[in-house]
Amino acid sequence: MGRAPCCDKANVKRGPWSPQEDETLKNYLMKHGTAGNWITLPQKAGLKRCGKSCRLRWLNYLRPHIKHGGFTDEEDQLICTLYATIGSRQWSLIAAQLPGRTDNDVKNHWNTKLKKKFLAENTNATVCPQFSTSTPQPQVEDHVFDHKNSSESHVLRFEQTPIPNPSPLPLGSDVSGLGSSFSAPLPNEVSLLSNSISLVKEENETQWFGYHDNIEGEAFLLDFVYEDLLHNGFVSQD
């Protein structure tokens, strides 16, 4: 016995999305959101698609501010660096470091282009030399995404800022963008801290936990995140 299918495959369209379907889905989501249920969404929106397919299409393609293709050298380097740190088990985490990129996009880019380059160059130990196997690396444990804040019924969206060079912060060093009094915890408290963590409340009531290019001076660290960093050395999902 296999797993029960998430939808009736006989009655859903599969394969590439048409522009009309894209438009329908986009319009519906812009107007109504997911209402917390992707499974029933296609029916409500008038689409003959699986809910999972709708979700994927939205997240990977239709969502605003999504970038496609054209990875820069900096992005390549960052992916490479993060892959060396995290591995392939957390593509969403790696993608979170690249604004406008999706996990699927990053994963595809890695599998089609960067992997070969990485493997070839890594044999010569030239890629990401700071993450040689002899050096124990800090773990980026978690980055929370799409947390629901039930009390205020809006979504808390968390992101992380790109880590140009993810290495342990110097003892007690200031973390730019974190506000007035934040400084890097001691190494035994926090092995890795993403720099420039901030919280920005936007007009649409979506809150962004992470770096925001356009808004300066509003950055501060959420208390519970700071607590996690202090006590666990990483940010937990709780």
Add this chain to the structure above:
DNA sequence: AATCCATACAACCGCGTGTAG
């Protein structure tokens, strides 16, 4: 011009996890 092959990207599959009842 036709065919083959490699590449890039979109989409699907199925499992792990969280959560409501």
Add this chain to the structure above:
DNA sequence: TCTACACGCGGTTGTATGGAT
């Protein structure tokens, strides 16, 4: 506490496209 359901994710597959032969 248990169960069913939905979500999110990584791995994999399918397909379109372009270059080489």
